[in-house]
Amino acid sequence: MLNAVEFQAKIQNGLIQILDEYKQELGEKDDIKVIVLLNKKSTQQKDIIDELTENPIQVNGILSREEIYNR
Known part of the structure; x- marks a missing residue:
């Protein structure tokens, strides 16, 4: 019988922590299949514009956008 459980977790020291609510359902001797889906924002590198x-x-002596348009 195949059951599916889905939850979000962080990897700590190379280990995925099983949430307490699933620990009884997922016993230590059970065979499981793990599929990892990464959130896009964690896999994309930021370019200089994003950063x-x-x-x-902040640079002193440079006009702000508001100051430029008020002139």
Whole structure:
């Protein structure tokens, strides 16, 4: 009989922790099949534009966008 259980987990020291609610259902001697799906955001490398958008560099003496359009 084939049962499926789905949950999200983090890998710690190369191990996937089984949630407490599934530990009785998934015994240590059971044969299981593991399929790993990575979230896209964790697999994509950020380019410089993404990095600067999230962490803009503050430079003194440069006009802000509001100051430019108010002139």
